[in-house]
Amino acid sequence: MAENSTRTAYTADTLLAVTVRVFNERGYDGTSMEDLSRAAGISKSSIYHHVRGKEELLRLAVGRALDALFAILEEPAAVTGRPVDRLEHVVRRTAEVLIDELPYVTLLLRVRGNTATEEWALERRRDFDHRVAELVKAAAAEGELRPDVEPRLATRLLFGMINSIAEWYRPGSRTADGVAEAVVHLAFDGLRAEP
Amino acid sequence: MAENSTRTAYTADTLLAVTVRVFNERGYDGTSMEDLSRAAGISKSSIYHHVRGKEELLRLAVGRALDALFAILEEPAAVTGRPVDRLEHVVRRTAEVLIDELPYVTLLLRVRGNTATEEWALERRRDFDHRVAELVKAAAAEGELRPDVEPRLATRLLFGMINSIAEWYRPGSRTADGVAEAVVHLAFDGLRAEP
DNA sequence: GTCTATATGTTGATAGAC
DNA sequence: GTCTATCAACATATAGAC
Numbered sequence: 001m002a003e004n005s006t007r008t009a010y011t012a013d014t015l016l017a018v019t020v021r022v023f024n025e026r027g028y029d030g031t032s033m034e035d036l037s038r039a040a041g042i043s044k045s046s047i048y049h050h051v052r053g054k055e056e057l058l059r060l061a062v063g064r065a066l067d068a069l070f071a072i073l074e075e076p077a078a079v080t081g082r083p084v085d086r087l088e089h090v091v092r093r094t095a096e097v098l099i100d101e102l103p104y105v106t107l108l109l110r111v112r113g114n115t116a117t118e119e120w121a122l123e124r125r126r127d128f129d130h131r132v133a134e135l136v137k138a139a140a141a142e143g144e145l146r147p148d149v150e151p152r153l154a155t156r157l158l159f160g161m162i163n164s165i166a167e168w169y170r171p172g173s174r175t176a177d178g179v180a181e182a183v184v185h186l187a188f189d190g191l192r193a194e195p
Numbered sequence: 196m197a198e199n200s201t202r203t204a205y206t207a208d209t210l211l212a213v214t215v216r217v218f219n220e221r222g223y224d225g226t227s228m229e230d231l232s233r234a235a236g237i238s239k240s241s242i243y244h245h246v247r248g249k250e251e252l253l254r255l256a257v258g259r260a261l262d263a264l265f266a267i268l269e270e271p272a273a274v275t276g277r278p279v280d281r282l283e284h285v286v287r288r289t290a291e292v293l294i295d296e297l298p299y300v301t302l303l304l305r306v307r308g309n310t311a312t313e314e315w316a317l318e319r320r321r322d323f324d325h326r327v328a329e330l331v332k333a334a335a336a337e338g339e340l341r342p343d344v345e346p347r348l349a350t351r352l353l354f355g356m357i358n359s360i361a362e363w364y365r366p367g368s369r370t371a372d373g374v375a376e377a378v379v380h381l382a383f384d385g386l387r388a389e390p
Numbered sequence: 391g392t393c394t395a396t397a398t399g400t401t402g403a404t405a406g407a408c
Numbered sequence: 409g410t411c412t413a414t415c416a417a418c419a420t421a422t423a424g425a426c
Contacts, residue, residue, distance in 0.1 A: 009410095010409085042409085042411090043411055043412080045410080045411070045412085045413095046409065046410050046411070049409060049410075050409090
């Protein structure tokens with residue numbers, strides 16, 4: 001607040017937006033602080049004024065993605081109704097959130113667990129997946145899913161399908177709603193035409 | 196040939212197996228030649244006797260994965276019969292090959308295109324995806340798939356599901372056949388129980 | 391086919407001026 | 409909040425002996 005420079009003047013948050021873009025372009029390990037400084041238009045040492053280091057930038061970015069995903073599980077339609085309907089809601093919303101927070105979720109999905117921060121992110125992801133797997137199990141127990149579906153395996157393939165959106169989605173090409181709808185339709189009804 | 200040392204004595208191929216394991220554990224960018232030399236039990240400079248450098252190791256590894264995938268498209272069941280059956284064959288076999296060549300395909304799927312080698316790998320992957328997309332289009336044109344399925348989008352989600360196997364599959368837990376069967380079933384028939 | 395030693399560049403991070 | 413200057417550590421790769 002109370003600034004008068006014509007532009008720039010980063011906060012941790014605006015710097016994060018630039019950072020995440022570069023991390024996604026070059027990979028976290030493939031991105032140097034020099035790369036970040038060039039992309040942000042400030043010197044390397046200026047970055048250290050905003051954050052403690054490169055790993056903190058990663059933590060802030062994936063934390064944002066994780067918070068957005070966990071918020072889905074608190075939505076009314078995710079906690080009330082038939083398990084299969086709650087599952088459908090979570091699947092649709094996960095696809096939507098992935099698109100709304102595309103760069104942050106993309107980065108999250110590429111984390112492999114080599115540092116403490118990455119391990120923490122993986123742990124939270126596993127927790128999210130586990131809670132959705134419980135929903136799949138509940139729907140299966142109610143007879144709302146095909147009886148030969150293995151809940152654990154189905155959950156993994158389901159997330160595989162959803163998460164792969166990050167590999168190709170670019171804003172403008174399709175709406176988040178349209179993609180989410182296609183995911184729900186394919187996941188619940190499959191590709192094959194009715195006999 | 197004509198060696199008498201009690202063990203080791205690398206060829207480019209056996210060195211590659213070690214290398215790919217480390218690349219997958221630490222990431223390509225996160226792996227140093229020092230890491231590779233420690234994992235292989237030989238010095239850094241010995242590695243340069245077998246390959247020109249780090250990038251050549253990547254090229255050899257992803258090349259192996261790509262060759263295995265393209266071979267699927269030449270199989271008799273992939274070139275003869277109804278499009279929907281050919282598609283089902285390719286989907287099943289892609290899942291199986293992914294598991295058979297797990298470390299190599301895993302590495303391929305993580306490539307992002309920052310070097311010439313990675314760009315070349317992405318290009319071949321796109322070509323493979325494109326050829327499967329043609330199969331989806333053909334099946335849709337024959338009325339063998341749901342009419343509201345967009346071929347291009349469906350192909351992407353399909354590969355998302357298949358490729359995600361690399362994220363969690365570990366030998367011994369399940370058979371390749373079982374996983375491939377689940378993929379085919381989920382992709383073609385969906386999760387939902389019959390009404 | 392392997393080694394030790396080394397050249398040469400890049401990395402993440404800090405010190406301290408403005 | 410930004411900068412220039414600098415550091416110690418680590419990177420890929422090469423030279424040349426055995």
